Amino acid sequence: MLASTSKYRKALLERLGLAFEMAAPRVDERALHGEGPADTALRLSALKAQAVDRMFPDALIIGSDQVAAMGRERFGKPGDHISAVRQLRALSGNAVDFHTAVTVLDARARKADSRVVPCRVVFRTLDDRRIEAYLRREQPYDCSASAKAEGLGIALIERIMTDDPSSLVGLPLIALCEMLERAGLPAV
Numbered sequence: 101m102l103a104s105t106s107k108y109r110k111a112l113l114e115r116l117g118l119a120f121e122m123a124a125p126r127v128d129e130r131a132l133h134g135e136g137p138a139d140t141a142l143r144l145s146a147l148k149a150q151a152v153d154r155m156f157p158d159a160l161i162i163g164s165d166q167v168a169a170m171g172r173e174r175f176g177k178p179g180d181h182i183s184a185v186r187q188l189r190a191l192s193g194n195a196v197d198f199h200t201a202v203t204v205l206d207a208r209a210r211k212a213d214s215r216v217v218p219c220r221v222v223f224r225t226l227d228d229r230r231i232e233a234y235l236r237r238e239q240p241y242d243c244s245a246s247a248k249a250e251g252l253g254i255a256l257i258e259r260i261m262t263d264d265p266s267s268l269v270g271l272p273l274i275a276l277c278e279m280l281e282r283a284g285l286p287a288v
Contacts (some may be wrong), residue, residue: 103152103163106249108243109239112271113162116287118280125151125163136167140218141201146214154209163203164271168245170196171258175245184246185228186233188256190228196245200267204279213279217263217272223248226256248272 102113103125113120113213125148131140142165149163166174175196178184198221233258240248244273247253249260249268277287 101152101156101161103161106181106270106286108269109164109271111271112266112269113276116277116280117272118287119250120162121198123155125149127151129147131167131174137167137174138199138201138218140155140259141165141167141199142214142216145201146205146212149212153205153207158208160280160285161203161205161207162271162276163205164201164202164247166198166244166267166270168196168198168247172238177242177244178246179241180284181235181241185231186248188223188226188231188234189228191223191247192231193222193223195222196247197221198244198247198268200270200272202272202276202279204276204283206283209266211283213282214271215275215279217262217264217275218269219260219264219267221245221257221261221268222259223256224258230256236242269274276280 102122144165145163149161173187198219201216205212238252264272264274
């Protein structure tokens with residue numbers, strides 16, 4: 101089970117060729133007071149898996165969450181054009197840390213395995229013309245920090261530093277394969 105409605109996470113998980121279903125985890129995704137970005141992502145990935153656990157008590161459940169941050173400022177899904185412009189102006193020429201967490205919950209055994217995979221992205225210096233052109237073509241309003249790196253957003257990026265490139269898109273597949281293998285479901 102994939103505890104998500106994200107088309108991006110669905111596409112990533114499909115790469116592994118495993119049969120799965122999706123279910124919407126209904127959880128409050130707000131950060132707790134004083135909680136760091138990586139801690140928020142880790143807590144929410146586990147909460148999402150647990151929320152689906154109630155509906156599918158015999159399943160192997162994958163929960164994931166991503167928090168993008170630059171210093172103390174967090175960058176969620178912009179939701180609209182104006183917010184995306186604001187985000188990209190703030191990110192222009194700066195490094196942003198994407199904390200992507202994944203949890204594999206064996207509902208039957210009541211056992212969970214969680215991990216955070218960091219990814220640092222350095223954005224190019226972006227002028228308003230480039231930002232507008234990108235937003236018109238890509239419309240990444242459902243992507244953390246307006247960064248749709250699997251699409252045209254890659255043109256906005258100067259450098260990506262991570263051990264797991266799929267973590268930037270929202271589901272760290274290298275880590276997930278290791279976790280699934282430990283849970284008895286190897287991808288190959």
